[in-house]
Amino acid sequence: MKSFRKELWFNVPSQRGFVNITGEVEAALRASGIREGLCLVNAMHITASVFINDNESGLHHDYEQWLERLAPHEPTGQYRHNDTGEDNADAHLKRQVMGREVVVAISQGKLDFGPWEAIFYGEFDGGRRKRVLIKIIGE
Amino acid sequence: MKSFRKELWFNVPSQRGFVNITGEVEAALRASGIREGLCLVNAMHITASVFINDNESGLHHDYEQWLERLAPHEPTGQYRHNDTGEDNADAHLKRQVMGREVVVAISQGKLDFGPWEAIFYGEFDGGRRKRVLIKIIGE
Amino acid sequence: MKSFRKELWFNVPSQRGFVNITGEVEAALRASGIREGLCLVNAMHITASVFINDNESGLHHDYEQWLERLAPHEPTGQYRHNDTGEDNADAHLKRQVMGREVVVAISQGKLDFGPWEAIFYGEFDGGRRKRVLIKIIGE
Numbered sequence: 496m497k498s499f500r501k502e503l504w505f506n507v508p509s510q511r512g513f514v515n516i517t518g519e520v521e522a523a524l525r526a527s528g529i530r531e532g533l534c535l536v537n538a539m540h541i542t543a544s545v546f547i548n549d550n551e552s553g554l555h556h557d558y559e560q561w562l563e564r565l566a567p568h569e570p571t572g573q574y575r576h577n578d579t580g581e582d583n584a585d586a587h588l589k590r591q592v593m594g595r596e597v598v599v600a601i602s603q604g605k606l607d608f609g610p611w612e613a614i615f616y617g618e619f620d621g622g623r624r625k626r627v628l629i630k631i632i633g634e
Numbered sequence: 635m636k637s638f639r640k641e642l643w644f645n646v647p648s649q650r651g652f653v654n655i656t657g658e659v660e661a662a663l664r665a666s667g668i669r670e671g672l673c674l675v676n677a678m679h680i681t682a683s684v685f686i687n688d689n690e691s692g693l694h695h696d697y698e699q700w701l702e703r704l705a706p707h708e709p710t711g712q713y714r715h716n717d718t719g720e721d722n723a724d725a726h727l728k729r730q731v732m733g734r735e736v737v738v739a740i741s742q743g744k745l746d747f748g749p750w751e752a753i754f755y756g757e758f759d760g761g762r763r764k765r766v767l768i769k770i771i772g773e
Numbered sequence: 774m775k776s777f778r779k780e781l782w783f784n785v786p787s788q789r790g791f792v793n794i795t796g797e798v799e800a801a802l803r804a805s806g807i808r809e810g811l812c813l814v815n816a817m818h819i820t821a822s823v824f825i826n827d828n829e830s831g832l833h834h835d836y837e838q839w840l841e842r843l844a845p846h847e848p849t850g851q852y853r854h855n856d857t858g859e860d861n862a863d864a865h866l867k868r869q870v871m872g873r874e875v876v877v878a879i880s881q882g883k884l885d886f887g888p889w890e891a892i893f894y895g896e897f898d899g900g901r902r903k904r905v906l907i908k909i910i911g912e
Contacts, residue, residue, distance in 0.1 A: 609678025
């Protein structure tokens with residue numbers, strides 16, 4: 496069994512945003528030389544997500560509006576977590592809806608994807624450097 | 635390390651629905667000959683889910699009502715994604731709540747499940763042919 | 774390829790609660806002797822979650838309030854699942870938001886975590902004995 500590890504770094508300047516990382520995961524897979532296995536891609540921070548969905552800017556706008564409706568940033572005083580001096584409690588909630596990680600099958604040396612699958616980093620508390628972990632195991 | 639890959643095809647005639655695929659995943663596991671490992675089951679489409687919960691029709695009705703409350707289909711004009719000519723933005727949102735994939739432990743040649751766990755395909759934009767991927771790795 | 778399996782048992786006395794299980798997963802990893810691989814941690818029950826987020830009690834209070842707003846326990850008669858004699862339909866919904874499982878990379882014999890990641894068992898229908906499964910594969 497082979498294993499491969501790589502970190503991706505981000506600094507999303509806005510509070511929230513989505514970054515397509517499919518190409519970087521494909522590059523990591525090529526570097527790994529793994530042909531059959533599983534690829535884990537996860538946010539290493541607890542106010543961010545990694546998820547798979549459509550590379551369409553209108554949908555990303557809809558996600559932004561919808562998450563803000565389900566778990567509003569304001570008023571920040573509605574969350575006890577923010578009593579610690581943070582103002583990012585909503586980001587911890589939004590990340591649970593969108594998920595921490597994805598696991599992707601590796602088949603014949605490729606990400607084994609359906610026609611519209613793309614991998615995104617979802618930032619919910621930006622303006623700082625944060626990481627994603629790619630871990631691939633297989634043969 | 636062994637690996638095994640299989641696709642399942644669906645054509646749910648209604649807009650939304652849940653299909654129990656536990657038996658098909660068990661059949662794939664038997665065909666794989668793998669006794670210890672991990673089994674990934676994921677929707678290959680971004681308006682569908684694979685999730686594990688109860689095989690109880692009342693609960694599935696509750697999921698349907700609840701998801702429609704969290705992310706309503708109508709009015710379709712509330713979503714920018716639908717400006718592309720689609721009417722399925724809500725399906726992309728519902729799928730994030732229910733999840734893209736499950737990873738199941740394989741122990742002694744079986745899905746290593748608790749007493750009530752069952753695997754479902756969740757369709758949120760039906761009336762077309764769509765796929766689920768089963769990928770098993772182990773020994 | 775090596776594999777390792779361990780169950781953790783819980784009996785959360787309240788209806789809902791969060792338990793930090795990071796130390797128990799680390800102990801299982803040490804017992805496995807695995808240095809590079811993947812670690813699956815999943816609830817074996819369908820009214821409970823395993824998730825990764827912050828070990829901060831204010832945030833856990835916020836999760837509790839937020840989940841109760843998204844999927845209220847009362848009135849129990851609003852859910853068809855409860856026609857079966859159960860009163861836990863809301864717990865099946867809350868568990869979908871928080872997730873069934875996490876998959877964690879194992880690198881150099883450790884859980885490959887960012888600075889604030891911790892693993893929690895989330896109970897949404899307590900007062901009974903329930904299990905979590907840890908399955909580790911690798912070398």
